[in-house]
Amino acid sequence: MTDNENLESFDLAGVIVGETAISDVDGAAGRLSYRGVDIVDLAERPFAEVVWLVLFGETPDAARQAQLNRFLCQHARLTLEERQVLKLLPQHLHPMLMLQGMVPLIELPEAETLGVGLDAEHGLVIAAKISALIAAWYRREQGLSPLGGGPDDNFHQHFLTLLHGQVPDADAVRILDATQILQMEHSFNAGTFAGRVCASTLAPIQSVISASIGTLYGRLHGGADQAALEMAQSIGAPEKAAAYVAQCLAEKTKIMGMGHREYRTVDPRAKLLKPMAMNLCNDPDSRRLLDTLIAVEQACQQEFATRGKEIWANVEFYKGAVFHNLGLPTHFFTAMFAMARVYGYIAHYLEFSRESRLIRPRARYVPAREPAMA
Missing domain, CATH: 1.10.230.10 (Cytochrome P450-Terp, domain 2)
Structure with a gap:
């Protein structure tokens, strides 16, 4: 690189920094696919099916989808300790800052139950807890008591019940499923790449997801x-x-x-x-x-x-x-984005961790100019 090159060349636009089999963004053609399946097709599928596809690269049968729904719903409950920590946070804190701070504090299981590996299971527990944190933070803002549970057969039905205290109609669940599928994964976006950088240091998955959520908060990204x-x-x-x-x-x-x-x-x-x-x-x-x-x-x-x-x-x-x-204030919108994109973060963590290598770019040192003489 020569000294007279424009600094705009440092923005990494169009620079290939890695490989992924998780999603493909074809910007010229206006196409997006997860694991080779077009988003037009995926938007009509059950949410749990798409989560499994993104994370593990295979289409689950109905029994696996039901198992995943139950797992997410069962873990979408805060422990007493998590609720106590949440109460100590400033009430005016933006939901994204709350999530970024709370994710590393989530208690994770020591043994797996889904048979997908402990890292993947830890990621799914965090994903479930994010929904519970959003619902609890919303209800705290509204002066309402937190709710302990909802239906266990559909994750977003469970979430909307935790949020508003009543079982939502099928149309609301259906459009929330589709909306969250549409924003679940998007290749090396800023939040995902920040997570991969964090993962390259061998940081645990909760630190990786927290780093990604912090990046997503920006107005030029998820905000x-x-x-x-x-x-x-x-x-x-x-x-x-x-x-x-x-x-x-x-x-x-x-x-x-x-x-x-x-x-x-x-x-x-x-x-x-x-x-x-x-x-x-x-x-x-x-x-x-x-x-x-x-x-x-x-x-x-x-x-x-x-x-x-x-x-x-x-x-x-x-x-x-x-x-x-769906009854959400505007300052909760990006937290809802995080609640969907977390599955992409998990998928990239699992993919990158198989052949992890420290991401350490170089900078060109440019000495500061001396102040002009008076």
Whole structure:
């Protein structure tokens, strides 16, 4: 590398830093697959089936899916010690900071029961506990007592019961399954790569997941879902979207949730999620927010078309409307992302650990310039 090369070359964009068999992001074609299966197909499958496929590379039978659902539901309960630690945290703490701090403190079993290896089982226990932590933190914010359990045959039905204290309808469970499948895995995204760097030091899986969650919190990564819906709330109505977009472009302000670093065409996850959100969001408030988001996307596309360019909403853009309809405040959206992406983190930990090697890049030293003489 020569001294006059632009520093932008250090952002690692497009640089191959490893291999994976877990997922493939084809940005040019707008395709995403897990273990060779297209996301269009996977979004319609049972959640437990896709979890097993992502982690272990095989399609489980119905008995294995039922076993995994029971395992996740049974571990989606906080111990007395975990509840006591949770009570000591500041109540205003963002859910993502709560998760990042609590994950390394989770008590993990010493013996396995699923027959998938202790590392994998520890990861699945953490995944289950994340759902319990989110539900407990939400109920604490709402001034409600934590709940101890729910149905054991469907993980997301169990979670929504822990969250709101009543068994949800089938449509809510179905769209939550699909939404979480769509954001479960995405190759070497920032959070996953941070986890692989952590794993390369031979850190335990709870440290790896905590590092990944901390990275996911950023507004330029997982935090875009919260920012996108809060943008729609601040705009207020669909008819105000065009003026908002024009002002953002004039002031060179980033419109959260529009465009994606990898996809040069429509994000395949957003393509699937948008019609789901349109079918789900029927109450006046959710519909107004969704219509505002749709108007923002249309205004962006019109503005970019005048410049001879195309732009599309990514998955973060529309999933906020889904989570809002499910009764979650905006500051919990990224925690819901973590609750799904954790399975990708586990899969990468297992894959990388088979041939672990310390990730230690080099930096080019550039001495600081001396201050100019007065």
